[in-house]
Amino acid sequence: MDKDDFFRIKELYGEEDIIPAHSFGKHVLEVYRNAKELLDEEDVDSEVVKYSALLHDVGRHIPGDGGHAEKGAEKAKEFLIDELGKESDFAEKVSECIRFHSNRPHLKPPTREAEILWTADKMHASGATGLCRFLLTLGAKNYSCDGAVDILERRVSEAEESLKDFGFDELVDGLDTLKSFAEQYREENHVSN
Numbered sequence: 001m002d003k004d005d006f007f008r009i010k011e012l013y014g015e016e017d018i019i020p021a022h023s024f025g026k027h028v029l030e031v032y033r034n035a036k037e038l039l040d041e042e043d044v045d046s047e048v049v050k051y052s053a054l055l056h057d058v059g060r061h062i063p064g065d066g067g068h069a070e071k072g073a074e075k076a077k078e079f080l081i082d083e084l085g086k087e088s089d090f091a092e093k094v095s096e097c098i099r100f101h102s103n104r105p106h107l108k109p110p111t112r113e114a115e116i117l118w119t120a121d122k123m124h125a126s127g128a129t130g131l132c133r134f135l136l137t138l139g140a141k142n143y144s145c146d147g148a149v150d151i152l153e154r155r156v157s158e159a160e161e162s163l164k165d166f167g168f169d170e171l172v173d174g175l176d177t178l179k180s181f182a183e184q185y186r187e188e189n190h191v192s193n
């Protein structure tokens, strides 16, 4: 990762913490660190993974309709070619990782690099931190508590399945905090799933 590129990408996210649960400083950098950790064991194009980790949520900062993964994939490709002078083949690979980084099962990451990005992102959706980020994100979209818990449980079971599919079984335990929160919520509120 070129140092200047790093700062150019940081600038692309604009003012820090405008979207607190997905900001460059509080989320993207964590995903970048997670991706680098996962890369230790992998024989892949590490630069594709690093650039995609830094650029993966740039679509959340683009106003308008459409999913943030798709918007971010287009924006990242354009930025890598036009602003950072990267080869189109490299930009396409990064873009593909970003396009598929959002939730499964409807979109399955097509390359190992994309699976690593997906996993690095979901690592930051685990534990107490992941729970807090999840509730803040759905709260900003005016979800009810019952509605948020429904989605949480669906996401947890999709994440569990995907982590196992990708060979990251050891990360499944990170979902325990989210699972027990949902169970306790249902008990307290007498809501069945």
Ligand SMILES: [Fe+2]
Residues within 6 Å of the ligand: 056, 057, 068, 101, 102
């Ligand atoms: Fe995302």
Ligand SMILES: [Fe+2]
Residues within 6 Å of the ligand: 022, 027, 031, 056, 057, 121
């Ligand atoms: Fe993310």
